[in-house]
Amino acid sequence: MNRASRDGRRAVLDSVRAALAGGERTSAESIPREYRRQRPVESPAELFRERVADYRAEVRAADSAGAPEAVLRALEHAAAGRVVLPEGLPATWAEPLAERYETFDDRPPLPTATLEGVDAVVTTCTVAIASTGTIVLDHGPGQGRRALTLLPDTHVCLVPASRIVDDVPAALAALDPGRPMTFVSGPSATSDIELERVEGVHGPRDLHVVVVDDA
Amino acid sequence: MSGVDLGMPSFPDAARQAVRDAQLRHNLGNATNTIRNKRAAVVGELDDWEQLRASGAAIKAHTLSNLDSYLEQFESAVTAAGGTVHWARDAAEANRIVTELVRETGETEAVKVKSMATQEIGLNEALASAGISAWETDLAELIVQLDEDRPSHILVPAIHRNRSEIREIFRREMAGSGTPAPADLTDDPVQLAEAARHHLRDKFLRARVAISGANFAVAETGGLVVVESEGNGRMCLTMPEHLISVVGIEKVVPSWRDLEVFLQLLPRSSTGERMNPYTSVLSGVTAGDGPSDFHVVLLDNGRSEALADEIGSQALRCIRCSACLNVCPVYERTGGHAYGSVYPGPIGAVLTPQLYGVESEDTASLPYASTLCGACYDVCPVAIEIPELLVHLRNRTVRERKGWFDRLTRTAMRAMGWVFGDSGRLARAQRVASLGGRLFGRRGIGRLPWPLSRWTDARDAPTPPAESFRQWWERTRTNDEDGR
Ligand code: SF4
Numbered sequence: 001m002n003r004a005s006r007d008g009r010r011a012v013l014d015s016v017r018a019a020l021a022g023g024e025r026t027s028a029e030s031i032p033r034e035y036r037r038q039r040p041v042e043s044p045a046e047l048f049r050e051r052v053a054d055y056r057a058e059v060r061a062a063d064s065a066g067a068p069e070a071v072l073r074a075l076e077h078a079a080a081g082r083v084v085l086p087e088g089l090p091a092t093w094a095e096p097l098a099e100r101y102e103t104f105d106d107r108p109p110l111p112t113a114t115l116e117g118v119d120a121v122v123t124t125c126t127v128a129i130a131s132t133g134t135i136v137l138d139h140g141p142g143q144g145r146r147a148l149t150l151l152p153d154t155h156v157c158l159v160p161a162s163r164i165v166d167d168v169p170a171a172l173a174a175l176d177p178g179r180p181m182t183f184v185s186g187p188s189a190t191s192d193i194e195l196e197r198v199e200g201v202h203g204p205r206d207l208h209v210v211v212v213d214d215a
Numbered sequence: 216m217s218g219v220d221l222g223m224p225s226f227p228d229a230a231r232q233a234v235r236d237a238q239l240r241h242n243l244g245n246a247t248n249t250i251r252n253k254r255a256a257v258v259g260e261l262d263d264w265e266q267l268r269a270s271g272a273a274i275k276a277h278t279l280s281n282l283d284s285y286l287e288q289f290e291s292a293v294t295a296a297g298g299t300v301h302w303a304r305d306a307a308e309a310n311r312i313v314t315e316l317v318r319e320t321g322e323t324e325a326v327k328v329k330s331m332a333t334q335e336i337g338l339n340e341a342l343a344s345a346g347i348s349a350w351e352t353d354l355a356e357l358i359v360q361l362d363e364d365r366p367s368h369i370l371v372p373a374i375h376r377n378r379s380e381i382r383e384i385f386r387r388e389m390a391g392s393g394t395p396a397p398a399d400l401t402d403d404p405v406q407l408a409e410a411a412r413h414h415l416r417d418k419f420l421r422a423r424v425a426i427s428g429a430n431f432a433v434a435e436t437g438g439l440v441v442v443e444s445e446g447n448g449r450m451c452l453t454m455p456e457h458l459i460s461v462v463g464i465e466k467v468v469p470s471w472r473d474l475e476v477f478l479q480l481l482p483r484s485s486t487g488e489r490m491n492p493y494t495s496v497l498s499g500v501t502a503g504d505g506p507s508d509f510h511v512v513l514l515d516n517g518r519s520e521a522l523a524d525e526i527g528s529q530a531l532r533c534i535r536c537s538a539c540l541n542v543c544p545v546y547e548r549t550g551g552h553a554y555g556s557v558y559p560g561p562i563g564a565v566l567t568p569q570l571y572g573v574e575s576e577d578t579a580s581l582p583y584a585s586t587l588c589g590a591c592y593d594v595c596p597v598a599i600e601i602p603e604l605l606v607h608l609r610n611r612t613v614r615e616r617k618g619w620f621d622r623l624t625r626t627a628m629r630a631m632g633w634v635f636g637d638s639g640r641l642a643r644a645q646r647v648a649s650l651g652g653r654l655f656g657r658r659g660i661g662r663l664p665w666p667l668s669r670w671t672d673a674r675d676a677p678t679p680p681a682e683s684f685r686q687w688w689e690r691t692r693t694n695d696e697d698g699r
Binding site for chain 2: 013015017020032185
């Protein structure tokens with residue numbers, strides 16, 4: 001740390017301490033937490049499907065055997081031709097795709113220019129939130145680095161029903177805070193022009209969600 | 216004091232212009248009304264909203280009361296995760312640090328995520344004078360930047376523009392800073408968004424430096440949280456090699472778990488959605504994914520001074536959801552520009568004078584830009600008592616700017632000025648206002664006491680009823696009882 005930034009650090013902290021001097025410092029234990037940490041619902045998968053559809057995502061439900069077919073139908077719907085597959089996507093999902101589409105593996109990492117020319121990406125997720133219709137990627141196996149779900153126009157996400165939790169608190173508890181994360185609720189959208197909602201400003205235009213009954 | 220020249224007209228002058236602008240009033244009325252209704256619907260879905268709100272307020276208050284130690288904890292966590300923390304006392308220092316960091320990369324351009332902190336310090340202008348182009352990438356911010364305009368709302372900064380104006384701006388200005396707008400561009404929002412996508416995609420993929428703010432900074436993990444809709448935030452946080460985040464020191468929350476409260480409060484209060492399209496969390500650097508070089512600039516710029524004010528420090532809890540703007544009757548009529556600050560609306564009226572001081576008339580007049588109706592407090596997800604703060608700051612203005620206030624009280628309506636300035640009680644204010652209406656006996660009040668007069672000069676303040684609701688209630692109920 002150079003001299004100037006050391007000075008800045010001391011000055012800001014001194015000034016904060018001076019402001020707090022004599023005031024009461026509360027303890028974290030005194031924070032009331034009477035809100036619901038759980039929001040039990042009969043079928044989280046059903047609520048999730050409903051809520052994610054509210055964001056104009058395309059939703060499909062499938063059992064394990066039918067999941068590859070559902071992904072194919074999602075890609076057809078999006079008229080995708082070139083598909084990138086993240087490292088660690090289960091072979092049962094990846095292989096049927098490779099037969100029908102021009103697929104790209106991200107190992108070694110694809111150059112940005114190649115990724116730009118890809119139409120779709122197929123991933124799974126770490127956890128999904130029923131009450132808000134959100135999928136969360138921590139970019140681990142089967143989810144790819146962040147750019148993979150950002151540059152292609154279509155994102156197909158396989159959501160195992162067992163990973164759907166009722167609400168935000170349960171989702172955060174299931175995540176590793178040290179990892180990079182992306183919470184996704186529908187396709188990218190803007191309402192900046194006269195409040196009219198338009199999908200696909202900078203991120204994916206289409207979000208397809210396949211809820212896989214893996215019980 | 217920040218030393219930044221706001222360079223904007225004071226509230227009363229700007230408000231006078233704004234209320235004459237029919238387009239602005241129409242757009243604003245629509246926007247605030249729509250967002251208000253959406254918000255009410257999704258808030259209504261949660262039967263524990265008040266408990267979430269109480270918790271959100273308490274977490275923020277607790278953090279502020281231990282801010283020094285949480286800042287230090289945040290710094291260590293970021294450092295451990297491979298990032299570097301810098302501390303900036305004021306705007307000039309923050310701008311210097313960011314400029315240096317960009318220079319070290321050898322680059323002369325950077326992409327930017329919408330950030331109020333960087334607007335507050337005038338970062339774009341500072342970078343420009345150092346020969347660095349900073350491109351705004353949020354669609355609304357892009358519109359504002361291309362037209363060399365100013366944002367007018369926290370959430371929808373270009374709400375004062377309509378689609379045909381936006382088309383003109385794109386056609387006229389895009390070519391000057393990159394990919395031009397297509398020649399056959401219409402004013403269809405889908406096409407306009409598409410033009411912005413093309414214009415910016417090129418910048419995202421080319422830029423090696425990104426500048427962002429953050430909605431939350433988690434002390435425990437060193438994580439920064441960026442909440443957005445368009446994906447431009449994700450682009451900036453993911454594609455360039457160098458990331459510089461300018462974060463106000465009040466953005467710290469203690470633990471990862473605290474986000475379970477704020478990720479419920481913020482989207483519902485802000486855009487009226489159960490969740491916003493994208494939220495990114497990043498802690499330091501991750502090999503093979505995202506930036507390899509990460510800097511956080513912790514910004515004071517008047518915040519520690521505001522912290523010293525027992526009542527005023529509440530404003531530092533603000534999570535910039537903009538719900539208070541959307542319910543404020545004054546904001547709805549004047550728009551954000553009138554506040555002459557990057558923080559408009561009720562929160563701007565209490566935050567700006569604290570960050571910038573009340574030495575200038577620009578900031579000193581802000582606490583008067585309110586009817587003290589209390590709607591802002593009702594919607595605030597962290598329960599900031601904005602009306603109480605307004606009154607508190609009015610008193611401070613009177614104390615610190617004695618000469619200024621003496622001039623103001625020379626007006627004939629001095630008595631009313633004191634009531635508006637000091638009482639903070641709507642009932643009392645209403646009673647006095649109705650007296651004013653009767654005194655002048657016209658369609659409108661015409662003139663409220665200075666400095667409110669400078670606001671009412673520009674509008675027909677409806678004559679308050681000859682009696683307030685409360686007076687009417689008391690009278691009719693009494694009559695009723697008499698009649699029995
Ligand atoms: S003061 Fe409250 S309502 Fe207004 S922007 Fe801040 S958090 Fe939102």
